[in-house]
Amino acid sequence: MISLRFNFLKYLYPTLCFLTLILITLQHNSDRLQSEFKKVKQLKILVYSPSLSWSHGQFLGRIADTLVDAGHEVHFLKYIMSPDLQMKNETRKVEKIYHIAPSLANAKQVDVRNLHLIADSFSQRRPFLTFFDHPIIEFDPIMATVCKDTLKEHELLQKLTNEHFDVGIAEMYDYCPSALFHKLNVRTKIKVTAIRLIQMVSRKFDIPSFASFMPNAMAPRLGLESSFFLRLLNFYNEFLDWLWIDEIYFRTQDKIIREEFGQDFPNLKELVKDTSLMFINSNPFLELTRPISNKIIYIGGLVDDMASEESKKLDEAINFC
Template identity: 25%
Template sequence: MGSNSIRDRLAMIMSFSRLQKESCEYLLQDNYTMTTLQNAHFDVGITEVFALCGFGLFEMVDIPHVIGASAVGMFDSMNEFVQVPTMPSFVPSFLSSFDEKMTFPQRFVNFFLHNIVWLATQHVLHSYERLFSQYDLDTNLQQLINNRVNYVLSNSDEFLDIALPSTGKLVHIGGIALPEATTLPK
């Protein structure tokens, strides 16, 4: 991000969310793709947690098991999707530049920022709910995610990140990579 401004960061996230929702709408309007997905009878769907389209899409095409994936680790209200408690008293908001050792005024600001993120998330959730209702899926998206997501694969390393609350639904896969290939000795 080019700016450290909280307003700029939030504006970027909201703009990104709006573009994702527009892409989702194009996908839902594509009858061929929707019919193909429904007729394939997939057992499992994997979707990015930050992009909420997949959760409603999988419900619409009757995919029974859902795995969330997060390319950027877990932050703020994303934790609620896997029932991880949010702890703004010591877990920094992604909108802040704080670490886990915050002063009391920083904790107050962090709490405020966490609530801004929560409100923005609720706005995005409700906008997707309105979109899905146009396609006869009337649901509480937060509840759907809580009930349907088996687990979330998070691109984070629990040993290198700050100490956070966790749950069995959250699987840290950061740092998992293939080792460099070596030549075989003669």
């Protein structure tokens, strides 16, 4: 009996050591697998922000911060259109930020605060007929200057190309972000808008708009209960946008982009359509009923940190529905 107990104890210690070694090895491999799995899931993302104002930049900055919190590697490329963005930083958590500043000659031109038509677009002084004073006509030389200055940053673009980004995110009201992402070999493109889904943007993705009940974004005089005259006026403004205004950016920037990247550069309209998702800074319950695409994701309220109690109650009610 004593001999049997001695033999048992003789082999117990090495057996426990062997099992402990196995457990340590398994734990090490498990930690390594989890680390490798995390690396596989981590994406390298470029956020491009030629922002028109602080609110637009803040929206893109919050998207970037959210992606950093999710464990992704985010880079932020910003063109400083407004002096406010020279002193403010849209993002709090992104470490790799690249700045493109306008020249002294262009600084005043790209500052949208100097343009009365654009300022009026955010007030009650909206144009009655967009044929005479459409804000896009003033936006066009600004966006052309931003595009030209950005594409001429050859060393910076080469540096960004070498990063091999998985995803590119930008507000794509014009064609330059799509051309930039294509040049940088970004595989997946995501479009965002810091405002609601306007017709000028939706038409680029073949999403229809109906002038009978959807007000023109630049002259929204049409209400939920409108007269025949106001509907006819809205139809006229929408028709003008479709016929002429929507092509203004294309006519200007196609020449700029091809001069920089070559005449064999792909069709810009097709590059714009090559978008995986579209993030809209709005709530679907507060939008007019309209056709949308499965690519559209509403993320309204992303920037609102100081929501009132009434806003929180409304949000709970909407989510409950």
